[in-house]
Amino acid sequence: MNHHVVSQPTFTVAIRRATVDDAAALAEFGARTFYETFAKDNTAEDMRLHLASAWAPALQRAEILDTDFDTLLASDTAGRLAGFAQLRAGHAPADIATVQPVELLRFYVDRPWQGQGVAGLLMQAVQDQARARGARELWLGVWERNERAQAFYRKHGFRKVGSQIFVVGTDPQTDHVMLCEL
Numbered sequence: 001m002n003h004h005v006v007s008q009p010t011f012t013v014a015i016r017r018a019t020v021d022d023a024a025a026l027a028e029f030g031a032r033t034f035y036e037t038f039a040k041d042n043t044a045e046d047m048r049l050h051l052a053s054a055w056a057p058a059l060q061r062a063e064i065l066d067t068d069f070d071t072l073l074a075s076d077t078a079g080r081l082a083g084f085a086q087l088r089a090g091h092a093p094a095d096i097a098t099v100q101p102v103e104l105l106r107f108y109v110d111r112p113w114q115g116q117g118v119a120g121l122l123m124q125a126v127q128d129q130a131r132a133r134g135a136r137e138l139w140l141g142v143w144e145r146n147e148r149a150q151a152f153y154r155k156h157g158f159r160k161v162g163s164q165i166f167v168v169g170t171d172p173q174t175d176h177v178m179l180c181e182l
Ligand SMILES: CC(C)(COP(=O)(O)OP(=O)(O)OC[C@H]1O[C@@H](n2cnc3c(N)ncnc32)[C@H](O)[C@@H]1OP(=O)(O)O)[C@@H](O)C(=O)NCCC(=O)NCCS
Pocket: 033, 037, 107, 108, 109, 110, 113, 114, 115, 116, 117, 118, 119, 120, 141, 142, 143, 146, 147, 148, 149, 151, 152, 155
């Protein structure tokens, strides 16, 4: 995956596949970026419940080892995480006609790296990896209020095809389901 590299005068970020050695760093990074993105819109208790259910080194270790998952990391030359994405096979969007779908389960870029091209690089790697899995469609759920992410996904060929509920702690929230043909 080394051909996915973005260089600017001040930084270089490359995409690689996660290994189990990345599990602890990914758990910390995933929890922190989820918190930074959504804490302002959720109760402290719902955030606590969600973070505890989704982010722990043992959980990310299991996902990295799970052959239904592809976990891709964007890291800088010092090895620090700038972003990550996870594909998950075997989950089709409810009520949407698809031929061979793969889910983009998670897609996060750390704040200092947003608007810098890292997300586009990561999306290119995600779409290549989905094609390598034989997928014909890439789909995702994005919170209806997360307009920046929706704008980013539209730029990369996704369109809204439906909606689904995503529960944060105890709070059922409405996600747009977006899909792009590969
Ligand atoms: C979603 C994410 C990966 C996109 O990466 P990014 O580097 O921010 O994306 P870009 O800057 O290339 O594109 C975002 C677009 O939204 C626009 N935008 C910025 N803020 C916006 C807002 N509040 N409302 C609508 N559009 C907005 C930007 O102008 C840009 O469009 P442009 O390139 O035409 O100017 C990144 O912001 C992120 O990780 N956010 C936090 C985690 C998250 O929400 N993940 C998605 C979960 S589904």
